[in-house]
Amino acid sequence: MRVFGSLVLAMFCAAGVWAQQYTETSGGQKIIGTGDNNTTYYYGSFAYGETGQVYMYVQGDANLADQTYHDQILLYSHPNTWTGLTTPFSYVKRLLPTSGFPNPDFYGGPSVFTYGGT
Amino acid sequence: MTASWGPDASQFYKQLWGVSPDGVNWTWYRLLTWTGDSRLHEFPAISLQAKTIAGVRYFYGFTEIWSAGGIGTGVIRLHYNAPRARKYDRVEVWAQDTNRWEVAVSDPDSNPDGDFTVLPKKVWDAIVQPRYIGNPGELWYSRLNVHKDCQNCGVFSGSFSGAADRILYRAVTLPTSLNSLPILGIEYTLKSQVRCMPGEYEHSRMYPQPLAPGSTRLLYTSVNDDDFGGTFSFCGNTHLGTFGGMYIVVTGLKK
Numbered sequence: 001m002r003v004f005g006s007l008v009l010a011m012f013c014a015a016g017v018w019a020q021q022y023t024e025t026s027g028g029q030k031i032i033g034t035g036d037n038n039t040t041y042y043y044g045s046f047a048y049g050e051t052g053q054v055y056m057y058v059q060g061d062a063n064l065a066d067q068t069y070h071d072q073i074l075l076y077s078h079p080n081t082w083t084g085l086t087t088p089f090s091y092v093k094r095l096l097p098t099s100g101f102p103n104p105d106f107y108g109g110p111s112v113f114t115y116g117g118t
Numbered sequence: 119m120t121a122s123w124g125p126d127a128s129q130f131y132k133q134l135w136g137v138s139p140d141g142v143n144w145t146w147y148r149l150l151t152w153t154g155d156s157r158l159h160e161f162p163a164i165s166l167q168a169k170t171i172a173g174v175r176y177f178y179g180f181t182e183i184w185s186a187g188g189i190g191t192g193v194i195r196l197h198y199n200a201p202r203a204r205k206y207d208r209v210e211v212w213a214q215d216t217n218r219w220e221v222a223v224s225d226p227d228s229n230p231d232g233d234f235t236v237l238p239k240k241v242w243d244a245i246v247q248p249r250y251i252g253n254p255g256e257l258w259y260s261r262l263n264v265h266k267d268c269q270n271c272g273v274f275s276g277s278f279s280g281a282a283d284r285i286l287y288r289a290v291t292l293p294t295s296l297n298s299l300p301i302l303g304i305e306y307t308l309k310s311q312v313r314c315m316p317g318e319y320e321h322s323r324m325y326p327q328p329l330a331p332g333s334t335r336l337l338y339t340s341v342n343d344d345d346f347g348g349t350f351s352f353c354g355n356t357h358l359g360t361f362g363g364m365y366i367v368v369t370g371l372k373k
Binding site: 054 | 324339
């Protein structure tokens with residue numbers, strides 16, 4: 001936990017003061033999912049930056065085969081070079097459901113945070 | 119990490135809580151289980167940050183609230199306790215009935231399902247999918263069903279007036295008193311030079327998640343612009359449904 005929290009604090013410190021008026025001026029490429037309604041189903045996300053890696057926690061399904069209970073929480077990652085606007089993230093693992101939460105439907109998108117240094 | 123959990127695709131009255139040493143491996147607990155009528159009140163999204171209020175450490179933030187009166191957002195805080203495996207020992211919400219902070223779960227170790235009946239207040243209407251950015255404080259969110267004309271917008275053509283989404287954000291000023299609410303600043307609408315804003319159809323831009331790696335500001339969102347050929351029709355195009363085919367995009371932000 002300490003390493004993770006420290007890295008997050010470093011990210012926040014590097015962020016500086018956010019301006020109030022923002023405009024999207026670049027990017028817009030797909031990084032997870034294909035836009036094919038027969039094969040992919042990703043929505044809700046949380047990006048998490050570290051010195052060497054960006055994590056993307058995504059709610060979704062990879063095959064639409066079980067839309068009744070379609071939602072999973074999936075973890076993707078990307079090397080943190082900050083040129084990742086065009087490079088797909090790589091699948092790492094499924095975080096939910098686990099054996100402790102059977103037959104689920106997850107919603108709302110994962111939300112990630114830390115208490116720095118703990 | 120928090121994640122909502124329900125028994126089917128229409129009820130989300132449970133919240134899960136994940137603790138991780140590395141961001142990859144997670145141990146899951148049940149944070150909250152609403153024991154009232156799940157058809158009337160659901161809490162499908164929670165976004166927290168580690169904050170200190172009046173010298174007291176919390177996981178502090180916002181929760182989306184669904185009710186018969188519509189969708190909105192309230193506030194929630196978890197009292198930090200490092201020795202506990204869950205890292206918290208008490209959950210509080212700003213309550214509908216008393217209009218103040220109330221304890222929803224007093225001891226998660228003795229109430230591992232997080233059963234609670236204190237109804238959180240929908241403090242801000244029409245704020246959905248709240249994402250609390252901690253430093254400095256900003257709340258990013260979506261607004262659904264923004265009606266618009268989709269002419270001259272992306273791949274669509276023709277006239278259209280229907281459901282669409284936009285992304286907004288407001289500064290968050292935390293209270294200095296344990297008994298107060300956070301204050302939200304002026305509401306800004308995100309502008310875009312690269313994608314339609316608002317989008318052309320229901321749930322076209324969802325779950326805004328900003329990230330600021332150094333001097334680069336990025337925004338991750340859910341999009342469905344490229345999914346056509348299904349059954350829903352917006353702006354003369356069709357797609358499978360609300361979520362089918364959705365994907366994640368990243369855009370660069372500049373002021």
